[in-house]
Amino acid sequence: xxxxxxxxxxxxxxxxxxxxxxxxxxxxxxxxxxxxxxxxxxxxxxxxxxxxxxxxxxxxxxxxxxxxxxxxxxxxxxxxxxxxxxxxxxxxxxxxxxxxxxxxxxxxxxxxxxxxxxxxxxxxxxxxxxxxxxxxxxxxxxxxxxxxxxxxxxxxxxxxxxxxxxxxxxxxxxxxxxxxxxxxxxxxxxxxxxxxxxxxxxxxxxxxxxxxxxxxxxxxxxxxxxxxxxxxxxxxxxxxxxxxxxxxxxxxxxxxxxxx
Amino acid sequence: xxxxxxxxxxxxxxxxxxxxxxxxxxxxxxxxxxxxxxxxxxxxxxxxxxxxxxxxxxxxxxxxxxxxxxxxxxxxxxxxxxxxxxxxxxxxxxxxxxxxxxxxxxxxxxxxxxxxxxxxxxxxxxxxxxxxxxxxxxxxxxxxxxxxxxxxxxxxxxxxxxxxxxxxxxxxxxxxxxxxxxxxxxxxxxxxxxxxxxxxxxxxxxxxxxxxxxxxxxxxxxxxxxxxxxxxxxxxxxxxxxxxxxxxxxxxxxxxxxxxxxxxxxxxxx
Numbered sequence: 145x146x147x148x149x150x151x152x153x154x155x156x157x158x159x160x161x162x163x164x165x166x167x168x169x170x171x172x173x174x175x176x177x178x179x180x181x182x183x184x185x186x187x188x189x190x191x192x193x194x195x196x197x198x199x200x201x202x203x204x205x206x207x208x209x210x211x212x213x214x215x216x217x218x219x220x221x222x223x224x225x226x227x228x229x230x231x232x233x234x235x236x237x238x239x240x241x242x243x244x245x246x247x248x249x250x251x252x253x254x255x256x257x258x259x260x261x262x263x264x265x266x267x268x269x270x271x272x273x274x275x276x277x278x279x280x281x282x283x284x285x286x287x288x289x290x291x292x293x294x295x296x297x298x299x300x301x302x303x304x305x306x307x308x309x310x311x312x313x314x315x316x317x318x319x320x321x322x323x324x325x326x327x328x329x330x331x332x333x334x335x336x337x338x339x340x341x342x343x344x345x346x347x348x349x350x351x352x353x354x355x356x357x358x359x360x361x362x363x364x365x366x367x368x369x370x371x372x373x374x375x376x377x378x379x380x381x382x383x384x385x386x387x388x389x390x391x392x393x394x395x396x397x398x399x400x401x402x403x404x
Numbered sequence: 405x406x407x408x409x410x411x412x413x414x415x416x417x418x419x420x421x422x423x424x425x426x427x428x429x430x431x432x433x434x435x436x437x438x439x440x441x442x443x444x445x446x447x448x449x450x451x452x453x454x455x456x457x458x459x460x461x462x463x464x465x466x467x468x469x470x471x472x473x474x475x476x477x478x479x480x481x482x483x484x485x486x487x488x489x490x491x492x493x494x495x496x497x498x499x500x501x502x503x504x505x506x507x508x509x510x511x512x513x514x515x516x517x518x519x520x521x522x523x524x525x526x527x528x529x530x531x532x533x534x535x536x537x538x539x540x541x542x543x544x545x546x547x548x549x550x551x552x553x554x555x556x557x558x559x560x561x562x563x564x565x566x567x568x569x570x571x572x573x574x575x576x577x578x579x580x581x582x583x584x585x586x587x588x589x590x591x592x593x594x595x596x597x598x599x600x601x602x603x604x605x606x607x608x609x610x611x612x613x614x615x616x617x618x619x620x621x622x623x624x625x626x627x628x629x630x631x632x633x634x635x636x637x638x639x640x641x642x643x644x645x646x647x648x649x650x651x652x653x654x655x656x657x658x659x660x661x662x663x664x665x666x667x668x669x670x671x672x673x674x
Contacts, residue, residue, distance in 0.1 A: 226572065230568055232567075236564040238583065238586070249582070253582070283664070
């Protein structure tokens with residue numbers, strides 16, 4: 145086993161309602177190695193199991209077989225050690241907590257003292273540019289701002305891996321592109337490993353170091369495409385010929401997947 | 405200083421715009437009532453004039469207000485017992501789901517039965533002048549909606565909020581007090597607000613089955629039996645005023661406890 149890997153998945157499979165009439169084989173024969181500091185996108189049509197795979201990595205679901213190793217230990221231990229920052233499609237802010245208190249929540253659960261919590265929250269809100277909104281309640285923020293709070297919260301305890309499940313799926317296209325640039329900026333500053341689930345081909349290509357293309361029934365990995373576009377990426381990257389070439393490459397693999 | 409001066413006229417105008425229609429309708433209704441009684445020559449024992457009720461209220465002030473307070477103590481005491489018990493039992497079901505599965509069907513069934521029918525039995529159990537006889541009825545009536553709503557609030561949590569806490573490897577205790585309980589607060593307060601009204605109704609109606617001579621329900625039923633309808637109406641005025649104050653008090657607590665909730669947003673926005 146490669147102990148230096150941030151994530152090592154070997155022969156993982158997931159079956160829901162095993163043995164029942166409505167048994168579903170969600171994932172089959174998954175092998176994936178992610179190096180520390182990589183930005184990996186999982187892309188594929190609905191039902192390909194990309195969110196399930198993300199939850200296996202995060203130990204929110206248990207695999208029915210195979211092994212998931214994170215930071216050199218079983219995924220379950222990694223969760224107990226607070227190695228994961230999670231961001232969902234909905235910002236999932238706790239509406240009874242102010243912005244700053246939402247960012248502090250994981251630190252509260254981890255028993256950090258008040259001074260440290262406040263200092264970390266200030267630092268993270270500065271990172272996502274929401275310092276002046278720290279006393280606001282979630283409903284007072286736009287969708288994009290809420291999602292930035294969710295990212296700040298996920299990073300507040302410096303997890304070794306950031307798991308993002310279609311985090312920008314509910315945002316409009318303009319906000320979405322701005323958030324992508326911000327996430328890349330944060331990624332380059334923090335060096336966190338990111339696993340990112342998306343439906344969007346341009347999003348996957350723009351963000352990732354590698355794109356994992358998946359297909360459904362049963363969910364499996366069809367191809368892993370290196371997106372070796374130069375770093376750091378910016379708005380010019382989106383208009384470069386190499387970006388278009390990568391888009392086309394991913395799109396063709398996906399088309400093959402859907403044709404099956 | 406300047407801001408206070410600048411804010412005041414706007415605040416007044418908003419207050420007038422908000423409350424003027426209701427005030428006009430209230431005064432118009434009273435006036436219409438007064439006129440109808442005069443024009444159609446309605447007998448006082450059927451429907452007294454508002455002016456007559458008002459003067460009777462002033463004359464009987466030293467009787468009806470203490471009677472109202474006596475009954476409100478029963479209502480508030482029973483409310484407190486029922487609400488605290490409802491919350492505690494609901495918290496127990498969050499910890500032991502078997503309690504919830506065993507209890508909820510019965511809670512929903514009992515909640516749908518007319519508990520007020522137990523009033524004569526409670527008079528028999530506790531003694532007719534013992535306030536506990538009325539408080540127990542109020543407590544049972546308040547208990548069920550509070551418990552049922554609280555259980556819903558503790559259970560109906562957004563799944564990703566639970567996943568998030570799971571990803572932090574939180575303890576069940578933290579999940580309960582940092583997520584489930586705050587999530588349940590809006591459910592709890594809507595039950596408590598319904599409970600305020602129910603508790604005043606329950607206290608007065610259970611007094612109709614007999615009770616202390618100091619009680620408002622006894623006063624109403626005795627005055628009505630003697631055809632003293634202006635006195636009965638004056639007492640009903642006290643009852644509805646007490647009910648409204650009780651409701652507003654709980655609403656105030658709600659605003660203090662949940663400044664973040666959507667029911668308060670509109671107020672904050674204007």
